[in-house]
Amino acid sequence: MAWFVQPLQRKDTCGNPSGLWRLCAESDEGGGFYAGCEHDHASPEEAQDCLDAQRFLGGITGFPHMELSCEAPLPLTFDFTDEEVAAINDLSRRQDLSAIGVMRQALRMYQISVLGAPDLGQMLPPAE
Numbered sequence: 001m002a003w004f005v006q007p008l009q010r011k012d013t014c015g016n017p018s019g020l021w022r023l024c025a026e027s028d029e030g031g032g033f034y035a036g037c038e039h040d041h042a043s044p045e046e047a048q049d050c051l052d053a054q055r056f057l058g059g060i061t062g063f064p065h066m067e068l069s070c071e072a073p074l075p076l077t078f079d080f081t082d083e084e085v086a087a088i089n090d091l092s093r094r095q096d097l098s099a100i101g102v103m104r105q106a107l108r109m110y111q112i113s114v115l116g117a118p119d120l121g122q123m124l125p126p127a128e
Contacts, residue, residue, distance in 0.1 A: 002028045003061040007044035021046065023053035025061055034060050 005025045010018045020040035026033045036053025047053065080088070091102045 003063070004028065005057055005061065007041075007047035009044075010040065023047045023050055023057065025057045032060075 003025050004027075005023065007021045008024045010020045010022060012018045019042075021042070021044050022040065023036040024034060025036065034057060036047075036057045037050050039050075039052075041047040041050060088099050088102050091097070092099050095102065095105070097105065
């Protein structure tokens with residue numbers, strides 16, 4: 001399921017643009033449509049910056065606002081296929097790493113091969 005979070009302009013009773021904005025979220029799989037806050041904003045930028053909307057929509061979409069996520073890191077959940085889990089477990093066993101270590105190593109390989117050789121200070125620490 002994907003969520004589309006964007007500022008949308010409200011319409012008046014005749015269906016015309018009202019000039020008032022709200023940050024909204026909508027799911028591509030019928031998960032619903034949500035307005036992030038109960039108050040209006042004068043511009044899309046103001047709606048985008050609304051902390052009330054960001055907090056509320058973060059709870060709906062599963063992507064918490066940065067100020068909330070910085071306080072206590074949330075665990076990540078991956079939706080791997082059985083084949084992908086088997087591959088991770090096989091690599092874990094062969095490399096004597098935890099599954100998290102395998103994922104960290106894969107992320108480092110992605111950083112190097114796709115993004116180019118980054119500044120070593122920017123890279124992740126070695127796998128466990």
